[in-house]
Amino acid sequence: MKIGFGKLNRIALILSLLVWSMIYFLPAQEAGAANAKTALQAADNCRRGLYLSKEKMKFRDRWLHCIKQYEALVKHYPKMPEAGSALYWEGKLYRDLYGQSHLAGDLDTAIQLFEQISQDYPEHRLADDAQYQIGEIYYREKKDYSKAYVEFLKIDVRFPDGDMSPKAQAMMEQLSTLISEKVEANWSKQTDKKTAPAFTSTETRVTGLRHISTPTYTRVVIEVDKPVKYDFNVLKADPNHKKPRRLYLDLKDTYVTADMDSHIPIRDGLLQAARAGQYAKGVVRVVLDIQNIGPYKIFPLYDPFRIVVDVSGNPKPEPIQTVKSKKPIQNGKKTKSVNGSNKGVQKGTKKADEPDPTSTIVSQLGLNVKKIVIDPGHGGKDPGCLFDDNLKEKDIVLTLAHILKKKIQEKIPKCEVVLTRDKDVFVQLDERTGIANAQKADLFISLHVNAHKQSSISGLETYFLNIATDESAMSTAAKENATSEKNISDLQSILKDLMLNTNIRESSKLAYDIQKGMLNTLTPGFNPVKDLGVKQAPFYVLIGAEMPGILLEVGFITNPVERRRLQSSEYLETLASGIVVGIREYRESITQASAEF
Numbered sequence: 001m002k003i004g005f006g007k008l009n010r011i012a013l014i015l016s017l018l019v020w021s022m023i024y025f026l027p028a029q030e031a032g033a034a035n036a037k038t039a040l041q042a043a044d045n046c047r048r049g050l051y052l053s054k055e056k057m058k059f060r061d062r063w064l065h066c067i068k069q070y071e072a073l074v075k076h077y078p079k080m081p082e083a084g085s086a087l088y089w090e091g092k093l094y095r096d097l098y099g100q101s102h103l104a105g106d107l108d109t110a111i112q113l114f115e116q117i118s119q120d121y122p123e124h125r126l127a128d129d130a131q132y133q134i135g136e137i138y139y140r141e142k143k144d145y146s147k148a149y150v151e152f153l154k155i156d157v158r159f160p161d162g163d164m165s166p167k168a169q170a171m172m173e174q175l176s177t178l179i180s181e182k183v184e185a186n187w188s189k190q191t192d193k194k195t196a197p198a199f200t201s202t203e204t205r206v207t208g209l210r211h212i213s214t215p216t217y218t219r220v221v222i223e224v225d226k227p228v229k230y231d232f233n234v235l236k237a238d239p240n241h242k243k244p245r246r247l248y249l250d251l252k253d254t255y256v257t258a259d260m261d262s263h264i265p266i267r268d269g270l271l272q273a274a275r276a277g278q279y280a281k282g283v284v285r286v287v288l289d290i291q292n293i294g295p296y297k298i299f300p301l302y303d304p305f306r307i308v309v310d311v312s313g314n315p316k317p318e319p320i321q322t323v324k325s326k327k328p329i330q331n332g333k334k335t336k337s338v339n340g341s342n343k344g345v346q347k348g349t350k351k352a353d354e355p356d357p358t359s360t361i362v363s364q365l366g367l368n369v370k371k372i373v374i375d376p377g378h379g380g381k382d383p384g385c386l387f388d389d390n391l392k393e394k395d396i397v398l399t400l401a402h403i404l405k406k407k408i409q410e411k412i413p414k415c416e417v418v419l420t421r422d423k424d425v426f427v428q429l430d431e432r433t434g435i436a437n438a439q440k441a442d443l444f445i446s447l448h449v450n451a452h453k454q455s456s457i458s459g460l461e462t463y464f465l466n467i468a469t470d471e472s473a474m475s476t477a478a479k480e481n482a483t484s485e486k487n488i489s490d491l492q493s494i495l496k497d498l499m500l501n502t503n504i505r506e507s508s509k510l511a512y513d514i515q516k517g518m519l520n521t522l523t524p525g526f527n528p529v530k531d532l533g534v535k536q537a538p539f540y541v542l543i544g545a546e547m548p549g550i551l552l553e554v555g556f557i558t559n560p561v562e563r564r565r566l567q568s569s570e571y572l573e574t575l576a577s578g579i580v581v582g583i584r585e586y587r588e589s590i591t592q593a594s595a596e597f
Contacts, residue, residue, distance in 0.1 A: 084124035128162035380426025444549035459530030517582025
């Protein structure tokens, strides 16, 4: 085959370009790195010179002169590690400038720059320092203790091995006390003479004990008039006095009312009974008599305030090894037991970091989807969202739940479906995940209808449990929790252990699959359908779930178009089909992941 002279020239040209690019590309990269280092050194020298001169620090233009040098570095060398350092020091300059200017804009700019490091340079050595700076700003300058707690919390979640993690934990310890005091102060301000409890004591009433129980899982709920501090511990068995092993909680500044049912028999194989009594002046002790338990967790919920104790079965009735738990927001402290050991959140008979060689990848990741609990929100005395007192959220979601149950059973063979309520009855928020845990469900899906003061707002959105990311999510969580947005902000700080749970990742995957399934199924026949996306927020109804769980907002009762649709059986049937599509996509993806593993 002959190759023409022109073609040979073109080939030669291409080869020469390749050779020259190989010769010059690496030196150009090296030159860029050197230039970035030089630029960072110059900007650092400017910053140090500024801080050494009290006279220079008086003038804003001197601050901006150094800031612009860091800005230029980020602009010209965005992919170099020096850009991350430049963003950090630029943010630090704006924060320190605020001390001179007292301009809120300087502080907000500092936060934006520190956040940019986490987003664009998450592996940078100063990423955790930047996140710590954000927490410091909310704590020291903005005096927003709840937000500061959440920002410090992110360090422990995102950078657990970083050098800022111990400092962040110390700040959370300090802030937990401040927030608990603030919650109680807010409660006192909101309580007037008409709504105040009918007793004169300055102490708080413990008003009730209730439980959900199976042979493998039990939830005990302690109902209290308002937020209280508490300690908890485990006491070993006392054969001489015929006393079993006991888990107890001491509630501070409280008393038990005479009309309260202070003893509830359980006898489910895990707990024998739960009882409450006046242990000392101002201290109510709640005791759970243990038969055989493994892991347990204790956390508070607000409006009304109650303390939830979840216990699970232990396969072998032997002494439980423990790991140290971290103090939660409500100041639930650990105390010395009679045998002199500190007991925290139980992790079962194995050490926390010891893998179980007998468990499969399916069981480790919760990849079975054989039972789904569907939770129709609200019910009974709680109507949820209303329109003209006739159309009620509780009725819409109950109808949808029955349709969804039928479709899951038709489309997903061998999948059992359980409803938290199958008629118009009231179910406590904390009982809903309790039912799912007791049923050993593989998925938990809570159904809700949204509302907004602007009737033009519409769309579908799906939530999973986490700290809230925007004001809209906070507002929705407050509505569904029947609480204030302020208490939602306080609530976020108890979610650390949940954020570290693999269920967060699985719940996120489930949320995205179902959101996509709903939109794709509804769009052909009910266009337009607005996608409000997948979001995260602290919903009471999802807290404590031992399986992936999500909350669906399937439309706005306040929007004329969606209001008509929510009353249409055709729309609800199609919506349910979309949810099933999402469940099947989730199920297939995790099954495939298991097979590939």
